[in-house]
Amino acid sequence: MKSVFVTVGTTSFDDLIATVSSPAALQVLQSRGYQKLVLQVGRGELKPGPCSSPAVAVEAFRFKDSLAEDLGRADLVISHAGAGSCLETLEKGKPLVVVINEKLMNNHQLELAKQLHRDGHVVCCNCSTLVETLQTMDLTTLKPFPPGQPEKFALFLDKVVGFQ
């Protein structure tokens, strides 16, 4: 069963939750082959009850100690622009749609989301364009996100402290 996982990290992002669980969005998701939608709603006020419409099965929760399992099971991840959420998803190799929260306009965390989008690793949109994006996105064009290389840091440090 192809599933979608939506995450807002430790924030609240009711606009995203409302948009992605709207009938229009559910219809688009169904047409693209998804049958399940799991919502991690964080501190938000909106927490849709479990329901199984003919289109897509929806369930929601607030927090877990680790989202590794939910990310692992998902075929598509829709996330807020938080760095932790984005990086954790990309490291698992999952296709990612980043939704910018326009009510947080001066948030520096946009820098990473925009860069990931420029580099072709994620699809990027906001709440008003989410449904259209889900309809038209081509996930096959997303580039894999190579892991960081802490060994380069270790080598650099060895050199500058004079170990080499």
Place this chain on the structure above:
Amino acid sequence: MEALALLLLLPLLLVPLALLARKRRCRRTPPLRVLVVAGSGGHTTEILRLLSCLSESYSPRHYIFADSDKMSEAKIRSFEQKRAETFPNSQFTLDRIPRSREVRQSWTSSVVTTLYSMLYSLPLTYKLKPDLILCNGPGTCVPVCISALLLGLLGIKRAIIVYVESICRVETLSLSGKILYYFSDYFIVQWPDLKEKYPKSVFLGRIV
């Protein structure tokens, strides 16, 4: 309030003198005593990744984080426990100091709270006398690094200060970064835009 802030800033004017004292870079022999500044959430995760490839020569590791930080201790213990499986003689300690700045705290009051944190970071850094300080952005690193600079200036202990800006910072530096760009020995950025804007920085690509 402004006058008070300026008065409290006077001790920091000693720091440019510390910069003059930093010109000579010394070679070190293992083991290196490392002071690691951890900070809420992502900062701690990133700094532990940075530490993951370091050899046994970087020991003991002394972690410092803010007293209001509830998450870092568990992550650090878990990391060190795993490390002890490979390096049985691994040693580490944990210390807390008052948080030097809340998110979006005003500039003037931040100077006051940072100086207050220094009342703790100075004796702690003096006690630990690290050879190397690693930090990556939480406000806690400012009082710790200033303490280390003062100790160096006074001829007590000269630590190498290495700052790694968070991977979240693509186009602009954090406030800690803007300060420590001038006071660190090595300032590492993870995106090319920042290397261009801050030419004295080091770019190694993505390292977390």
